[in-house]
Amino acid sequence: MTWTGFAFVFGVFFLTHSVPVRPAIKSRITARIGPRGFTVAYSILSLGMLALLIWSAGRAPYLQLWAQMPWHRHAVHLGMLVTCLIVAISLGRPNPFSFGGARNSEFDPARPGIVRIFRHPVLVALALWAGLHLLPNGDLAHVLLFGVLAGFAIAGRALINRRKRRQMGDGAWTELNAAVAQAPIFTRAASWAELAFRIVVGVAVFAALLILHPYVIGVSAL
The missing domain is CATH 1.10.287 (Helix Hairpins)
Structure with a gap:
């Protein structure tokens, strides 16, 4: 190509x-x-x-910009485990700040969960995924690919914030954002069983990505 x-x-x-x-x-x-x-x-x-x-x-x-080092893959493995956990914990949960929130009317700003840390968990996960994959992929095409996608995810946060602020109204958006910012970073889980299930799913997805990587992407992740 x-x-x-x-x-x-x-x-x-x-x-x-x-x-x-x-x-x-x-x-x-x-x-x-x-x-x-x-x-x-x-x-x-x-x-x-x-x-x-x-x-x-x-x-x-192919135009190499830097060579792959052994620690690059270890960093990607650890980072991708965190990325999978972020996605597993956040998907399908109420999040009025995000484009992918579900049942937003049920969102409790006093118990925002992961939304307290990341207003846009999926975009954070996308930025992590792209940024991490820059390390072992030092050729120009992949640097462009992952660099642009990471920038796209970071810029998307501001874009969605503006859109949500417009939809909710400045007053409502500012009040909700301030309420979430004042909530504790860690609160008791509403359902420990659900949290445990989501963590298991995140780890399982990470394991599946490792196993399927050579078949889907064509290169082993190990």
Whole structure:
């Protein structure tokens, strides 16, 4: 694949991630397939485009910027375990600050859980994933890939904050954000069984990623 082809895939990736979530377009799509249908369709599209982008980076012209060191992989393993736990603990939980919150009417700012630490846990996980993978992938194509995705995740936080502030109103957003900031960082879990289940799922996903990495990505993670 040429650099032009890689740039084209990158452009399509951002196009498919930005256009469907524009309020006017999202409302029309949601009216046809419903909120759950939109979430499922957008998730499938996002994963598919991410897989295509990673595949393209692996086939772009190779230009090494730094060599891989043994500790790079160990750092990625530890960081990816944390990343998987963040995603497992946060997904499907109420989070009025995030684009992916569920049952937001049930959110308790006095017991915000992981939202107290990360207003946007999924974006934090994406930034961690991309930033960590910069270490062992020191060729230009992958540096562009993971560097841009990390920046995309970091910039997305401000974008979603503005959108949520506009939807909720300045007063309500500021009041809710201040209430969460004043809550304890660690509180007693509403359900220890659910927390334990989510941790097990996070560890299981991490193990699955290690095992499937050579088959899905084409390179062993070990």
